[in-house]
Amino acid sequence: MRHVTLTFSMIILLAALSFFTAAQPFQLPVLISSAGQSADVKLVKMLASRENLDANTILMATPSDLEGIKTLIIVPGFSSKGLGAAGISQEDEMNRVQELVNAANSKEIPIILMHIGGNARRKGQSDAFNALIANNAKHMIVVAQGNEDNFFTDIATAKNIPLEVVEKIAETGEPLGKLFK
């Protein structure tokens, strides 16, 4: 299974690379936000820092936070703890994320999806957020465990979105950094 995933990932990666020879790389400044209020966004902030990406992080970003932003990184994944800490309902969060995505699209700010939580951020209440972001992303970086059923691969294929699949959370930083070089 892992071999198949890796082979498939390589193909996707090659497709992504060829795409980027022609496409303009993502640009700074970057805003990182959450879709589902999971703590994963904090890890993505760490990963971005390791890649020397000076990114602002706003967990509950709204359209007004996109002012001057050139790239939006969204980390999807539901966390009831996170929603509780934010004092909002799942419906509130979905409405906020939808508005943010709509605003990014209308301003032509590309969205990068970073799904790093594996199974812990799949199915259940997470997939509505995953699907919303994946369908609007210009690039996806995903930890393989979260794509064992090809959830992201299917969307990437259908919408012709470059997808990079890696095994470990720590490995997601490098492909993210390369998008800005």
Add this chain to the structure above:
Amino acid sequence: MKKIEVYFTLFILFITGCLSVSIAQDSSVSSNGMVATAHPLASRAAIEMLKSGGNAIDAAVAAAFAIGVVEPDGSGLGGGGGMVIYLKERGESYYINYYARASERGSESGYSGSNDAHTAKAICVPGTVAGLTMAHEKFGTLPLSKVLEPAIRYASEGFEIDATLAKLILDNIETVMADEATMNIFCEDGFPLMEGDRIVQKELGQTLSDIAKKGRKGFYEGELAESLVRGISDRGGVLTLNDFSSYEAQFTTPLYGTYRGYDIVTANAPQSGLCLIEALNMLENYDLKNAPHYSESAEILHLIAETERFVYADRTAYLGDPRVADVPVEGLISKEYGTQRFHQINQERLDPPRYRDVEEGDPFPFVKKDLVPVVKEEDLSGEGHTTHLSVIDKEGNCVALTQTLGLFFGSGQTVNGVLLNCAMTNFAYRSKNSINLYKDGKQSRSSILPTIILKEGEPFLIAGSPGAARIIATVIEVVINMLDYEMNVVEANQSPRFFVRDSEDFLYLESGIKPEVRVKLEEMGHTLRVYEGIDLFFGGVQMIYINPEDKLYYGSADRRRGGMAIGY
């Protein structure tokens, strides 16, 4: 319903071929013994003891040590808890309170409730080792070294991270990363381990081995205690060697109540058994047995929710450490007070209309001796995390055990492999008159309420739950599902839950509560927050039902959590 249970039993017996074959799943049926815990490996540890000739206490202690290893977010050597024990032959019940206790010099730490929950300043004196070794010494039959074997094995050899733990590590990554020793356990290359990865806790294995050799002293005295005190001090906390050497678990009587002919045996103050008894005393004034289930009736859900809200208000006002404050236990659990409180509920609408405006009752007229009334204060505890396990052996001895680190991953501080609690978060700090006001050496109140229910002297139900303040609502709902609605143990456990209390702005519901019920609840004045499906937010009940007719044990592990009930 009983027919279904019989058919189910026959089916299981047919599959297994005989009564002594293990069945491992989230529900199970057996006659020789039954264990329900929040992790399969902890359940297996308990079964290992029963198969070795140990009793329910050996099994519960083995499971409790093991669960601290394999579910390290919820409990462990660095925490505390409580256990209700029922010895069938003696017909006697006992309660061991081993909750964490504030340091004799805790006030010197400068703990701040808003900033220090996940720091060493939040650490109180751990009670787990004292409580478990006390239970074993008084009632166990196997050597302590044998009882600790599974926990040592899991710690030293490691185990695979399950879905629940993987999610909790991610959800609490800031706590996990707050201390290098903790991060080294749960992270690799600076990022969290994931489901399927292996956790090895060599240092914890060594600490457990010391306890296996030396018993209670192995933890509270000598080199290990010195190392713990030093490690906590290095991280900014204040615990003394005397805190450790003087810590004793309290061996006491449980709290008793009755409900529709059943005997309720539960945790004594400052744990929250009295809340369960008060709620059941209130609900006894209503014929729930002939009423629709709360998931199908807004009126019934409203009635139970208001009962819970009133009980939480009383808890906030009156529950504290009885060693240093007057707790009107007798009044709170009296039938007369329950009836009076029940009639204060407006069954038509939310009253008072803001959840936070509910007032405590006056239990003092129902108390014989003179007590000093106290002042209400908002309870600050929020998303605390805990674990519960239930055990019964073939003789019918039972243990209901709930233990905790406080919040998820406790203080986040690990010394000698021991992840330490944050029990300081359970105290009140604002009002000088609060019964739960912090004081050096004091024990905070806690929501835990391990409970055993008897019917005519025979064990009927063993239950409890984690879930911080939600524990109380969750156990009330599970108990009425069993006793009033006569659900089988799996139905009772998986039935949708709800929660409201005196310091909330919402009535929290699982989406299994019918939409039309939700609409009606809003018309009655409730503000809802709905969780899709079932959610860990509403606890994780591990319970065992003992059928009075076929005498078989029916175990159920909550699907909201990765638990397992195993019979043999």
